[in-house]
Amino acid sequence: MVIKSIKLKNFQCYYGDKHEINFTEGLNIITGSIASGKSKLFDAFYWVLNDKIFVTGKDWVSTKSLGVSLVNDKAKYESKAIDDLIETSVEIVVKMTSERNSNPIEYTIRRQYLITRRTMQDCFDPSTWTTSPPNLIVEHVNQKNSNQEIAQGQEAKEIIENLFPSKISQYIWFQGEALDKLIDFDNKGTLRKAIDYISYVPLYKTMNNIISTVNEKISRTARKEVGKLSGNIKLYDDLTKKIEDLNKITKNNKQFVEDKLITLGEQTAQMEEVESALSALAEYPKLSEEKIEIKNDLLSTNNEIERLDIIERKRFSSLWMLYGAKNLFQTTTERLIEFEDYRQSLISKEYELPMDVPGDVYLNKMLKEELCMICDRPAKKNSEAYDNIKAKLNRKIKPEYLTPENEQINREVLTFKSKLGSLNRNYGSIKSEIIEHKTKLNELYEERKIYNEKLQVVNEDIDKLYTKRGIDVSEGAQSHSRKHGEYKALNEVIRNLNRKIEGAKASVKDADMNIAALESEMSKIQRVDNNVNVIEEKIAKYTKYLANHISEIEQKEYNKLINLIESEANMSFLDITSVNKTIDGNIKIDRETFRVLNVDDDGRELKNYNTGHYTLMKMCIINAIISLTNDYKDASYPFITDAPTSNLDDKATFAYLESISGTFEQSIVITKDISEEEIKKIKELDYISSLCFLKIKNDTGNEKMNRKDAYSIITQIKN
Amino acid sequence: MSLVSELSDKRLKYKTIHREGILDRFCGVQGSQQVIDRKYFSQLWEGYTWAAIIGFINDKRIPLGASGKGDAFKFSVINNNGGELADALILLALSKSEIGYKCLINPDEVINVIEEYANGGFEIIQSKIRDDESYFNNPDIYINELLERIDPD
Numbered sequence: 122m123v124i125k126s127i128k129l130k131n132f133q134c135y136y137g138d139k140h141e142i143n144f145t146e147g148l149n150i151i152t153g154s155i156a157s158g159k160s161k162l163f164d165a166f167y168w169v170l171n172d173k174i175f176v177t178g179k180d181w182v183s184t185k186s187l188g189v190s191l192v193n194d195k196a197k198y199e200s201k202a203i204d205d206l207i208e209t210s211v212e213i214v215v216k217m218t219s220e221r222n223s224n225p226i227e228y229t230i231r232r233q234y235l236i237t238r239r240t241m242q243d244c245f246d247p248s249t250w251t252t253s254p255p256n257l258i259v260e261h262v263n264q265k266n267s268n269q270e271i272a273q274g275q276e277a278k279e280i281i282e283n284l285f286p287s288k289i290s291q292y293i294w295f296q297g298e299a300l301d302k303l304i305d306f307d308n309k310g311t312l313r314k315a316i317d318y319i320s321y322v323p324l325y326k327t328m329n330n331i332i333s334t335v336n337e338k339i340s341r342t343a344r345k346e347v348g349k350l351s352g353n354i355k356l357y358d359d360l361t362k363k364i365e366d367l368n369k370i371t372k373n374n375k376q377f378v379e380d381k382l383i384t385l386g387e388q389t390a391q392m393e394e395v396e397s398a399l400s401a402l403a404e405y406p407k408l409s410e411e412k413i414e415i416k417n418d419l420l421s422t423n424n425e426i427e428r429l430d431i432i433e434r435k436r437f438s439s440l441w442m443l444y445g446a447k448n449l450f451q452t453t454t455e456r457l458i459e460f461e462d463y464r465q466s467l468i469s470k471e472y473e474l475p476m477d478v479p480g481d482v483y484l485n486k487m488l489k490e491e492l493c494m495i496c497d498r499p500a501k502k503n504s505e506a507y508d509n510i511k512a513k514l515n516r517k518i519k520p521e522y523l524t525p526e527n528e529q530i531n532r533e534v535l536t537f538k539s540k541l542g543s544l545n546r547n548y549g550s551i552k553s554e555i556i557e558h559k560t561k562l563n564e565l566y567e568e569r570k571i572y573n574e575k576l577q578v579v580n581e582d583i584d585k586l587y588t589k590r591g592i593d594v595s596e597g598a599q600s601h602s603r604k605h606g607e608y609k610a611l612n613e614v615i616r617n618l619n620r621k622i623e624g625a626k627a628s629v630k631d632a633d634m635n636i637a638a639l640e641s642e643m644s645k646i647q648r649v650d651n652n653v654n655v656i657e658e659k660i661a662k663y664t665k666y667l668a669n670h671i672s673e674i675e676q677k678e679y680n681k682l683i684n685l686i687e688s689e690a691n692m693s694f695l696d697i698t699s700v701n702k703t704i705d706g707n708i709k710i711d712r713e714t715f716r717v718l719n720v721d722d723d724g725r726e727l728k729n730y731n732t733g734h735y736t737l738m739k740m741c742i743i744n745a746i747i748s749l750t751n752d753y754k755d756a757s758y759p760f761i762t763d764a765p766t767s768n769l770d771d772k773a774t775f776a777y778l779e780s781i782s783g784t785f786e787q788s789i790v791i792t793k794d795i796s797e798e799e800i801k802k803i804k805e806l807d808y809i810s811s812l813c814f815l816k817i818k819n820d821t822g823n824e825k826m827n828r829k830d831a832y833s834i835i836t837q838i839k840n
Numbered sequence: 841m842s843l844v845s846e847l848s849d850k851r852l853k854y855k856t857i858h859r860e861g862i863l864d865r866f867c868g869v870q871g872s873q874q875v876i877d878r879k880y881f882s883q884l885w886e887g888y889t890w891a892a893i894i895g896f897i898n899d900k901r902i903p904l905g906a907s908g909k910g911d912a913f914k915f916s917v918i919n920n921n922g923g924e925l926a927d928a929l930i931l932l933a934l935s936k937s938e939i940g941y942k943c944l945i946n947p948d949e950v951i952n953v954i955e956e957y958a959n960g961g962f963e964i965i966q967s968k969i970r971d972d973e974s975y976f977n978n979p980d981i982y983i984n985e986l987l988e989r990i991d992p993d
Binding site: 430433434437438439440441442443444445446447449450452453456457459460526529530532533534536537540541543544547552555556558559820821822823 | 842843844880881882886889890893896897922923924925927928930931932934935936940941942944945972973974975976977978979982983986987989990991
């Protein structure tokens, strides 16, 4: 089976109806940074098939409980009138190939959710909207008559169950962060259920039950018939009664052991949870302290960014915005010089023979003395010479450079020349100031990014204390005291259960020995006629043999599958560990407790593995289960996983991806582990058949994303 | 009276569409110091001066036209707040004025030149916004725009 495409409309962070991804066989990668819509895409796959999504801290949440939060915020924000209708829908196309039909059948599965605006209050308030139950439709073309068949409701659900059986679906849908909630390998029943689904073990179990019941009935009849031939009927009847009583006791005790073992398994799992919670309480203070430290670092980085931002704005509006005007200031300088040159040229003119020399004082002296002191000739009063001298009085010609206009320009030129000088001096340092500022700011942004990533890791770790270990760490001492109480009570219950189980087992053993003794005594009683054959006696022997034999086969088949899962899982594990030397050892499934262990070559458990390694081991087991399902059931399922590799380094991530590309006919991996820069490189990898990139954006240009305008976009890079 | 004193009472006019399309988007109201969602320029004069300098540097001079004039503010606002930038605007006007140094005694010419280059600057900014609505919403873009300018070393 292959998922061909997914289409989303107004689903969570996917605004509008332009979101479609086409998938191919092989490994399909969807990548994007934090909060780009990856987990929402995984939710979309899960929601369209199951009407629910996984919410950290809340487990599985149905559409009914999710309500309008399922609908894109931007779409809600853009609604402007009562009765506005918003459609949220997810549609996947699944191609199913089977041996019966040579042509594959394509199923289009669409789940649609409609909300209608009833008031003009806050659009994000659930009471603002009227909701309708989600509508599920499955369409396909009937192979026989080529008609388009449309199934809805229960009929549609049955088709989905047929396509993705619920018993195996938990292995198909794998969300890294919710691994422990999805597949709890610590619970003894988990692997058992998977094995039951993919193998013939349940068939052997049924056969064994039938044969055992037949054996019981035939043995009873045989004893009755043999008793009739007995030489001592009374003794034979007494022994028969005793044997049947013991058989009843044994049967009851066996049932008791089986029931109590189930309870013991549940109580042990609960105990492990409590133990985990208690260790979580011990981890919390350290994580909490770490979180405070990171937050303080983040705060001081943000304060520094804020400080630089204020400085930047101040400097931008005082001098920086002039950067690039150097040529213009040069022109200004030239214009100022131009005036100065002009003025200088006027001053130079003043060195030529002045028109107003001699001045009035000298002229008056000449008139008084009636003598021209320039040519030293007489200038008698009323003579022509005298009149000429007199006419030169009161001439006062001012130099041109001293005209009011030139004087004013000169003052301004002097003022602005000085200002220009000052500006030019300050201008010189603008570039280095800007570059220094930008470098510092970039360093701080990088620092902030690192702190934010660290904070996210710590928050996730704290969140895991709650989601995976079931404890509210904020309650602190109260939680500790309560959990300690639970621990003591469970300890007592488990001890009692073990005692009862051992007691019942001992009773079964005793009863078996007593039955054997009674049967031996019975066989010693002489029959009245040794030639009479009791057919039931012979049949009882065969049925007993058969029951034992089937039981052995069941156990062998079970062990064989565990071995196969273990060996397949180890093959994937080896692929990954060969490139990541920090992880070593082998995967081992403990046959008693079904715990997944990391062991050395001699089978000794290694203690130095962390959560990441443990997750990786579990993922390898999941791969093995799905792969064996394909072999045993001749049915292939797509493997769809979100954040499977968040604990691995780059090399191990790629090794993991390469490993699953060879395991499944189709796998869809949603991961944050591939950076934007790496995308170009991995696009060329042969084992990646399609590649998509998710990004969050808005149309406002604000760096800060706001729920009312931000939305995810999908870019298909390789297909 | 000095040129600066005479300019103090003169008003710098600009088109109303640039008030709405540019200044209001990039400039806060006077005195606003809110950290969240604050605009890059805290006052209108800063945005106007920035536009004028972009106009001068890109040699984009566009007359306002009689009908286009709408809003205005006094040159003294720049002089009182921006100090050196007010002097720089006069010096830039001097570099571009067709009457050369004589504009130093002609405040109306200085105002006219600044207005026309600011108008040109507004047009440049407007075209960048038309190409990308979010262009100037990224706070880094202002500095980046500076570094993109050509400056002979």
